[in-house]
Amino acid sequence: MPLICFSISDFMADYSKEEIKRIEEKWRNEWAKRGIYKVEEVQSKPKYYVLDMFPYPSGAGLHVGHPLGYIASDVIARFKRLKGYNVLHPMGFDAFGLPAEQYAIEHGVHPAASTRANIENFKSQLGKIGFCYDWSREVQTCDPHYYKWTQWIFLQIFDSWFNRKNKKAERITTLTWIFENEGNAEHPVPNSKFEIQNFTAAEWKTFTQKQRQEILMQYRLAYLAYTDVNWCEALGTVLANDEVINGVSYRGGFPVVKRQMQQWNLRITEYADRLLKGLDEIDFSDSMKEIQRNWIGKSVGCELDFSLSHGEAKIRVFTTRPDTIFGVDFMVLAPEHELVKQITTSSQAGEVEKYLNYVAGRSEIDRMAEVKKITGAFTGAYAVNPFNGKKIPVWISEYVLAGYGTGAIMAVPCGDERDHKFAKHFNISVTNIIGSHYTGTEANPTKEATLENSGFLNGMVMHKAIDVAIDEIEKKGIGKRQVNYKMRDAGWSRQRYWGEPFPVVYRDDMPYPMNETELPLTLPDTDNFKSSGNGEGPLANLKDWIHFSDNAKRDSNTMPTHAGAAWYFLRYMDPHNTKEFASKEKLNYWNQVDVYIGGSEHAVAHLLYSRLWTKILHDLGYLNFDEPFKKLINQGKITGDSRFVYRVRGTNTFVSYGIKDQHETDALRTDVNIVNGLELDTEAFKKWKPDFANAEFILEEDGKYICGSAIEKMSKSYFNVVNPDDIIDKYGADTLRLYEMFLGPLEASKPWSTSGIDGVYKFLRRFWNLYHDANGNFIVSNEEPTRDELKALHRLIKKVEYDVEHYSFNTSVSEFMICANELSSLKCNKRLILEPLAITLAAYAPHIADELWQKLGHEDCILNATFPALNEELLKENAFEYPISINGKVRAKMNFALDMPKADMEKLVLASEAVQKWSDGKPPKKVIIVPGKIVNIVV
RNA sequence: GCGCAUGUGGCGUAAUUGGUAGCCGUGCCAGACUUAGGAUCUGGUGCCGAAAGGCGUGGGGGUUCGAGUCCCUCCAUGCGCACCA
Known part of the structure; x- marks a missing residue:
């Protein structure tokens, strides 16, 4: 008997922890040294563009949830390369943004410095996972070499208008030409509230420079306007609609109020229809498309004027159901509607005044919270139904929104639930135009009923009557066909420091674009990141910068973080170009992103803005495609699996989960990293926090301390964050990669649980052992493979090909296991099997694959090999x-x-x-x- | 409330065209080896039943020779929208 025992791994090149570390480090260095991930445009080769949503480099670093999508895209990129494609697979950083600025305010660290440090940290973490990014193409949105072109594109948008005739963006010069020659008769002002609505060519020529600029501003795709914005006092900034959730800010949950401010906006509403139509030709998930459709919120109907029984004023309403015109029992204006004061009768003035005060005193949050509450006031005025002359009372109520349609509705209580409730609440009699379809107790929004009490529409099925009614309305000249969108123009100004400055100068209060040669307009340095207090951002504090000349000033706002992200996928194609944002040749070669992987939280903002910018650049002739992303995959969130310990109240004694009910306890979260499965490492727990140094434990019968558990989001404050670095340290990057893919379908959300990772690690060891004998010697033979061995290999080849094309990565991993199990039991160590086998694994576990490839006698990296061809004959x-x-x-x-x-x-x-x-x-x-x-x- | 998605063993999941439900992994049980070990190997493991057999893919109904898969309906969970006329 030997006195000292050795583990087997002490003697041989086993797939042990030490060996894994050695192999993986060796290959990551080797890849960098050989530069094998650098790609160039090769016209003769087919291209493939695999893109990850680039991360915001937060101070918290990566947790195991972040790499999920990156691993999947890396597998796709490697697989496509093995299949002979020229693959563009870049990475960069969405480096402007609010958190760095908040951090600067709280800790006095310049955003540039903290961002730089965070990026370093991210890159080091990403580097360990073995991704095949071409880092020579890295972009950082806060880099002046990059944002020069963000500013440049902004100026192209500023210099464009949307021609509704051909539904395309065109240069402003084409618009001025039209105005000079024909006035604006053919191209009405998009903003119906602007004081000048119609002008002739002759009139245009009489306008002053400033007037002309003001008119052009009404058409520009990037325009300045006083708009109702979401002002967040706590953050000192304006937020976009999608950054406001239920009346509070998305970040921080601070109250948000409406406020008028002069803001840059993007006229995204002009593109609403194209953004909607584009969805039909791109491969996004149904729910993603649905979210976008919802956000755009197209509804088709007509606008229609109602005269009043007294006075000249007319009330214009928007309705999708003109077929119900004979069922109108009252009208409702939004409280903010401009006609309210004008039409209110003296006898109702008090009541209306009272109601307006009530509305004014209600915050956005109140309104959201009490959606069901029915309120309103009668104005005393009556409108006249243009088809039957019936007098209909005009009310005001919160349930009609000033910002949608015309801010006024015709109410049809028998067919609309809200109108019905309103009618019942205020005792307004209900006209039934749908016979037995209306019960008297509940509205019925059907389109299938046959109309009654409806004059010329009698006897028609409602959905067929819609067009007939519109035709009649148009014939009478009281209204017209109209499409409405829920989507508003995008607010593009932020009262923030850490973003792109607007590349314009103001003269006589009108903005003028800077020359291209003056770009970038760099962000001035400062150490004061607090807002200037008057609704302007920190840049307003820099008086010399703002008032850089006597008769000109700069904009104190910066662009939102969406700006840099709206086009970064284009810059990757030609990241070092100093003359253009990217050369036409390269843009044409790399073209659309073939697969884009990222989180579903960017459903509306980022994805809509990048689609918009792509469409504008396309219209202006810079791109030959008008959708940026052919296919989008949303990886599921990886949730945390928290662990709880139970402290007996008022003591420092902790009782195990199974017996905690015998005591009065408080549940405390503990660090998942000191818990094995559910069993707490009590010694580690004592060391974890000073408070627990003297903790005592009441254990289960078997002497273990068992924790409680819960699935919740992965967050530092829940102590359930698992850092990929730790997993790599314990098992290696290949195991991490395979395990994350093995967890389940990419798009499904799933909790992170480390149990199960051993199975993946064991598989890799078994895989390694196919090439080695029990003593760790490399023992690949040149014997001819049997039919069974070939069959096992080719079944795997078929499955892996199918799975990658269908983005089903978990099933591939399981097939690898099946194949390795089979070849193990066949004791197959034949080169003609093991060589192609290594290639099939290379996309998933690149380090081990390259090591085995080298041992098989190859000088070049495995990524330059060719994916083995499937022989279907063998599977018959x-x-x-x-x-x-x-x-x-x-x-x-x-x-x-x-x-x-x-x-x-x-x-x-x-x-x-x-x-x-x-x-x-x-x-x-x-x-x-x-x-x-x-x-x-x-x- | 409306829209979209999802529901399969103790757990993560698989089943590509409607054709043997539960592959792969984990966990658990038993065994082997052993320095009693968070190692390795072998076998078993959907549920009920001693067995024969029966039951089984959220519930109910339908189409079909045959349904996890198609249709109807209800329920649960997640996400999105939320007075949008």
């Missing part, structure tokens, strides 16, 4: 074991040649013992034989 079977089912239940199995005639099979099956037994000797009613699948006998 000549016989099949048929399940024999009787009345749908499998009762026996019988082996038949696949080419056996059905009649012969039927004879043999019917004669079989099992069939005799189960059919009770009765003759079969029907025999179904599906070759290669099943035999079913009906008795």
Whole structure:
């Protein structure tokens, strides 16, 4: 008996922790040294563009949830390269943004410095996972070399207008030409509230420079306007609609109020229809498309004017249901509607005043919270139904929104639930135009009813009457067909420091673009990041910078973080170009992103803005495609799996989960990293926090301390964050990569649990052992493989190809395991199997694959090999074991040649013992034989 | 409330065209080896039942020789929108 025992790994090149570390570091260095991830445009090769949503480099670093999508895209990129594609797979950083600025205010660290440090940290973490990014193409949105072009694109948008005739962006010069020659008759002002609505060519020529600029501003795709914005006092900034959730800020949850401010806006509403139509030709998930459609919120109907019984004023409403015109029992204006004061009768003035005060005193949050509450006031005025002359009372109510449609509605209580509730609440009588479809107690929004009490529409089915009604309305000249969108123009100014400055100068209060040669307008340095207090951002404090000349000033706002992200996928194609944002040649070559992987939280903002910028650049002739992302995959969130300990109240004693009910306890979260499965490492717990140094434990009968658990979001404050660095340290990057893919379908959300990772690690060791003997010697033979061995290999090849094309990575991992299990039990160590086998694994576990590839005698990296060709012949079977089912239940199995005639099979099956037994000797009613699948006998 | 997605063993999941439900992994059980070990190997493991057999993919119904898969309906969970006329 030896006195000292060695583990087997001490003697040989086992796939041990030390060996893994050695192999993985070696190959990461080797890849960098050889520069194998650098790609160039090669016209003769087919391209493939695999993109990750670039991260915001937060101070917290990566947790195991972040790499999920990156690993999937890395597998795709490597696989496509092995298949002969020229693959663009870049990475960069969305480096402007609010958190760095908040951090600067709180800790006095310049955003540039903290951002730089965070990026370093991210890159080091990403580097350990073995991604095949071409880092020479890295972009950082806060880099002046990058944001020069963000500013440049902004100026192109500023210099554009949307021609509704051909539904395309065009240069402002085409618009001025039109104005000079024909006035604006053919191209009405998009903003119907602007004081000048119509002008002739002659009038245009009489306008002053400033007037002309003001008019052009109404058309520009990037324009300045006083708009109702979401002002967040606590953050000292304006927020976009998508940054406001239920009346509070998305970040921080601070109250948000409406406020008028002069802001840059993008006229995204002009593109609403194209953004909607574009969804039909791109491959996004249904829910993603649905979210975008919802956000755009297209509704088709008509605008229609109602005269009042007294006075000249007309109330214009928008309705999608003009077919219900004879069911209008009252009208409702938004409280903010401009006609309210004008039409209110003196007898109702008090009541209306009271209601307006009530509305004014309500915050956005109140309104959101009490959606169901019915409130309103009668103005005393009556409108007249243009078709039957009926007098209809005009009310005001919060439930009509000033910002949508015309801010006024015709209320049809028998067909609209809200109108019905309002009518009942205020005792307004309800006209029934849909007969038995209306019960009197509840509105019925059907479009299928046959109309009654409806004049010229009587007897028509409602959905058919819609067009007839609009035609009649247009014929009478009281309204027209109209499309409305929920989506508003995008606010593009932020009262913030850490963003792109607007590349414009103001003269006489009008903005003028800077010359291209003056770009970038760099962000001035400062150490004061607090807002200047008057609704302007920190840049307003820098008086010399703002008032850089006597008669010109700069904009104190910066662009939102969406700006840099709206086009970064284009810059990757030509990241060092100093003359253009990217050369036409390269843009044409790399073209659309073939696969884009990222989180679903960017559904509306980022994805809509990048689609918009792509469409504008396309219209202006810079791109030959107008959708940026051909396919989008949203990886699921990885949630945390928290662990709880139970402290007996008022003591420092902790009781195990199974017996905690015998005590009065408080549940405390503990660090998941000191818990193995559910068992707490009590010594580590004592060291974890000083408070627990003297903790005592009441253990289970088996002497273990068992924790409680809960699935919740992965967050530092829950102590449930798992850092990929720790997993790599313990198991290696290949195991991490495989395990994250093995967890389940990419798009599904799933909790992170480390149990199960051993299975993946064991697989890799078994895989390694196919190439090595029990002593760790490399023992690949040159023998001819058997048919079974070839079959195992080719089944894997087929599966991996299918799975990557279908983004089903978990199933590939399981197939790798099946194949390795099979080859192990066949004791296969043959080069003709193991060489292609290494290539199939290379996309998933690149380090081990390259090591084995080298041991197989190759000088070049495995990524430059060719993915093995599938030989379907090897997978063909000549016989099949048929399940024999009787009345749908499998009762026996019988082996038949696949080419056996059905009649012969039927004879043999019917004669079989099992069939005799189960059919009770009765003759079969029907025999179904599906070759290669099943035999079913009906008795 | 409306829209979209999802529901399969103790757990993560698989089933590509409607054709043997539960592959792969984990966990658990038993065994081997052993320095009693968070190692390795072997076997078992959907549920009920001693077995024969029966039941089984959120519930109910339908189409079909045959349904996890298609249709209807209900329920649960997640996400999105939320007075949008």
